[in-house]
Amino acid sequence: MTSHTDTKALGLAFLQAFWDGDMERGYKLCAPDAKWRFQKTLHMPQEVPVREAVQWLTDKLVASFDPNSGYSVQFGNAIGEGDEAAIEYSASGKTRSGEIYTNTYLVRFTVRNGQIVSIRPYFDTHLVSKVLYDLG
Numbered sequence: 001m002t003s004h005t006d007t008k009a010l011g012l013a014f015l016q017a018f019w020d021g022d023m024e025r026g027y028k029l030c031a032p033d034a035k036w037r038f039q040k041t042l043h044m045p046q047e048v049p050v051r052e053a054v055q056w057l058t059d060k061l062v063a064s065f066d067p068n069s070g071y072s073v074q075f076g077n078a079i080g081e082g083d084e085a086a087i088e089y090s091a092s093g094k095t096r097s098g099e100i101y102t103n104t105y106l107v108r109f110t111v112r113n114g115q116i117v118s119i120r121p122y123f124d125t126h127l128v129s130k131v132l133y134d135l136g
Helices: 004-020 023-027 050-064 125-132
Strands: 030-037 047-049 071-081 084-094 100-112 115-123
Touching: 004 023, 004 071, 004 084, 004 100, 004 115, 023 050, 030 050, 047 050, 050 115, 050 125, 100 125, 115 125
Parallel strands: 030 115
Antiparallel strands: 030 047, 071 084, 084 100, 100 115
16 A cells, blocks of 8 residues: 555646646656546546546647646645545636636546556536637
């Protein structure tokens, strides 16, 4: 079993790598068969390999931010118990269309043998569809 401190640290390190655009660093924290579970409203297969999920998120959602303005991420509470962690954070930024996007996220991680095996984010998909990328 992974300690709750290690579990939280792995989850935070993965999210930091994602928002820094350094996914090679993030992928090293994941088991080779790690899965990402999408919410049904994202019109994606519900569970996909982490690399496939990150590629889709980068291409469709992160790319919607204005490259000249970028975005900011503020990490909040992080808790861990055994092999599970939950991390809250918010992301905000200006989109390519000039709108301001601010959303709050909760991401659940499962860690086994010191590697992330499952990532399950929860956030306002309606806001994503309205401001970043039309999910309909």
